[in-house]
Amino acid sequence: MWHNLGQLLRYRGLIQSLVARDLKARYRGSMLGFFWSFVNPLMLLLIYNWVFTYLLENRSQDTQPYAVFMFTALLPWTWFQSSLNEVTGSLISGGNLIKKVLFPAEVLPIVTVLGNMIHFIFGLPILAAFMWWYGVVPNWPQLPWFFVIVAVQLLFTIALGLVLSALAVHFRDVKDLVSNLLTFWFFATPIIYWYADERFKDYKFYFDLNPFSHLAISYQEVLFFDGGFGHWLWLLALGGASVVLFLAAYWIFDRLRDSFSEAV
Amino acid sequence: MSSPAITLDHVSKIYRRYGGRQFSTLKSALLSGDLVRKLRPEETFQALKDVSFTVPKGCTYGVVGRNGSGKSTALKLVAGITKPTIGTVQVDGRISALIELGAGFHPEISGRENVFINGIMLGLTKKEITKRFDEIVEFAELTEFIDAPVKTYSSGMYMRLGFAVAIHVDPDVLLVDEVLAVGDEGFTHKCLDKFGEFKRRGKTILLVTHSLGLVERFCDEAVWLDAGEKKAEGDPTRVVGTYVTDVARQEERFLAAADEKAKQDAGGAGQAAPSGPVAAEHHFGDMNQAGEGRWGSGGVEIASVDFQDANGQSTHVFHTGEQMRVILGVKAAAPVRDFVFGIGLFTADGAMVYGTNTDIEELESDRLEGEATVTLTVDSLDLVEGTYKLDVAVHKRDGAPYDYHRLLHTFRVKSRIKDGGIYRPKHRWDFSTAIKFKPPK
Incomplete structure (x- = not known):
């Protein structure tokens, strides 16, 4: 396992070029091309904003301007959600590589997660533009934490991605299971609402159990709310847990590796 | 004798016969990859049975056998794509496998980008690919089309590009699975020349093919696999000879059975x-x-x-x-x-x-x-x-x-000679002195 983990570092050139290839291939032949990477989050924001500020008006004073509040956690969630949705099919659609070429299979889910991270990064200027438009100033001294949050989310997503992609090879049900679970997970996570709101105080225990709520709250505290970053301990704990989770996930992936070329 | 480049030591490979689940429960799948439910014998297919052979460095080694005899499985084991169920496979040196050409090509992006990504997959660095890029494109005869998306390529172009990248990886051990049928006559000759060059430079080639003439002409040694078992090994002409005899014998049995059936179908005597x-x-x-x-x-x-x-x-x-x-x-x-x-x-x-x-x-x-x-x-x-x-x-x-x-x-x-028609009259060719042919190989 440690040997293979070391090998993984050697493959960063491959990962890099596969991510670039997927991005290039994704919009090849479309009129707007790369522009879609900006349009997609923009449309997402406009639709949610329309629903939650006009149709279901949000009166909570804490979360005004609501568009910016919601978007600070929705954008990373989109990264998380589409990563996990795509990752369940990554080994199967890359079956040709696994079966015909000597190819480190873990590269495929990692490439999926990284490709979605690039889209997340493309969405950040949109977020910045909205913050500027609504006059929301980020928490400047806390801003370096933003990179820590992204790093933790990356590791956490890759860890889940490794397990899910490996299981999806043997249990194709995982794909549908995951996409339904993610819908539930989205609403169970304080993304479109603020977890400290009076109405949700009974659910605090469940929020604490939900790993992504710590990521969402961290994003919100660093980018949206004034005042300090009070959630940092939770974030670091999640970071530590993610490291353990990643190693466990990699171990499982490694155990199942030899079965891939026959099962995909 | 030099040290072996490829060693297969008592290798068996068992596949599952049905595409069903390998693990009985999600839990056993999660906990371990090798607590695989014990498969009953009728659920498995043994592709290789206790096969051992060694390929010395610099040797061109042919693998012949019928369809389903385990040739490709042996090649995949050597390439490291699958692991043997029993036994060990050892390979010394960098491998390049011409098994599925252009396996990693993405149809939407250009040939140029695909060459780079495919090269990296096969273990080259970006710098190495840049250095060899022109040579690769020239070999594939795709200079004009290299910036077009690969989806616009004909299947021949696709295969040629895949072949060109794989062969320029500069491996120590080259694995070839029946890929010489990819191009037209001219390209096939170019590939053979390239193999010849490999041979001269002392590289090891493992060749799986149905083209027995190629094995006889090209290989230093050969092995014949039949239904997963090693039947003969050694001098290619002898191995091919035994194999051909066996094929003829099987055909004979087949014809005799067909004969018998025809007679029975015709009704009582x-x-x-x-x-x-x-x-x-x-x-x-x-x-x-x-x-x-x-x-x-x-x-x-x-x-x-x-x-x-x-x-x-x-x-x-x-x-x-x-x-x-x-x-x-x-x-x-x-x-x-x-x-x-x-x-x-x-x-x-x-x-x-x-x-x-x-x-x-x-x-x-x-x-x-x-x-x-x-x-x-x-x-x-x-x-x-x-x-x-x-x-x-x-x-x-x-x-x-x-x-x-x-x-x-x-x-x-x-007949060894694939002439046309029905009747072959006894004949010979005579040439005046101005016409010369190369001596037979």
Whole structure:
């Protein structure tokens, strides 16, 4: 396992070029091309904003301007959600590589997660533009934490991605299971609402159990709310847990590796 | 002798026969990859059975065998794509596998970008690819199209590009699985030249192919796998020879079985065969319309038909130019004075090659009684490769059949030379001194 983990570092050139290839291939032949990477989050924001500020008006004073509040956690969630949705099919659609070429299979889910991270990064200027438009100033001294949050989310997503992609090879049900679970997970996570709101105080225990709520709250505290970053301990704990989770996930992936070329 | 480049030590590979689940529960899948539910023997397929061979460094090693004999499995094991169930596989040096060409190509992006990504997948660095890029493109003959998306390529172009990248990885061990069929004649020659160059530079090549000529010409050693077992190993000419003999023997068995079946299908032997005006009308003219079968009055019965070679061995497979004997065992319950023996030779698609009988050849019948044999000897079977069918008959001079076997007997002619047509006349070429040919390899 440690040997293979070391090998993984050697493959960063491959990962890099596969991510670039997927991005290039994704919009090849479309009129707007790369522009879609900006349009997609923009449309997402406009639709949610329309629903939650006009149709279901949000009166909570804490979360005004609501568009910016919601978007600070929705954008990373989109990264998380589409990563996990795509990752369940990554080994199967890359079956040709696994079966015909000597190819480190873990590269495929990692490439999926990284490709979605690039889209997340493309969405950040949109977020910045909205913050500027609504006059929301980020928490400047806390801003370096933003990179820590992204790093933790990356590791956490890759860890889940490794397990899910490996299981999806043997249990194709995982794909549908995951996409339904993610819908539930989205609403169970304080993304479109603020977890400290009076109405949700009974659910605090469940929020604490939900790993992504710590990521969402961290994003919100660093980018949206004034005042300090009070959630940092939770974030670091999640970071530590993610490291353990990643190693466990990699171990499982490694155990199942030899079965891939026959099962995909 | 130098140290081996590839070693297979008592390797067995067992596949699951059905595409079902490998793990009984999600828990066992999560906890361990090798607590795999023990499969019952009928659920498995053993692709390789205790196979061992070593390929010395710098050796070109051929693997021959029928479809499904485990050749490709052996290659995948050497490439490290799958792991052996039992035994060990060791490879010394960088491998490049020409198994599935262009496996990693993405159709939407250009040939240029694909060359880079494919190269990295095969273990090159970006710098190495940049250095070899022009050579790769030139080898693939795609200079004009390299910036077009790969989806616009023809399958030949796709394969050529895949081949070009794989061969420029500069491996120590090259694995080739039946890929020489990718291009036109010219490209195939280029590939062979490239293999030759590899050989001269002392690289190891493992070649899986059905092209036996290639193995004989090109390989230093060869192994023959059959149903997952090693059948022969060593000198390629000898290995190929044993393999070809075995294929011929199997064909022989197959033809004999087909023969047997045809005879049974034709209904009980001559004595029960119906006779009548319909059957009596048969002449060479309308033989071309009738399907296979057997008919006749049964006054004389052809009880057996045997094909023998020059040594008197029964066989159904002959080589072009060999002697062939057709031996008819005939029986006549009562003495018969009016009889003609005839044969007709047909190609598999029903064209008549030759027909004759004792009447045409001016032999006048006198008397036939009891059991007897008729032998027709063809001194030199000058037919090109193919499957041929035979009519044999005994009938009256006016054509009324005693026993007529219509297309019931089959034999095969094999030839190393793949010439065309049906008939190969004995021939030779002569050239005046201004014409030179290379000496045969």
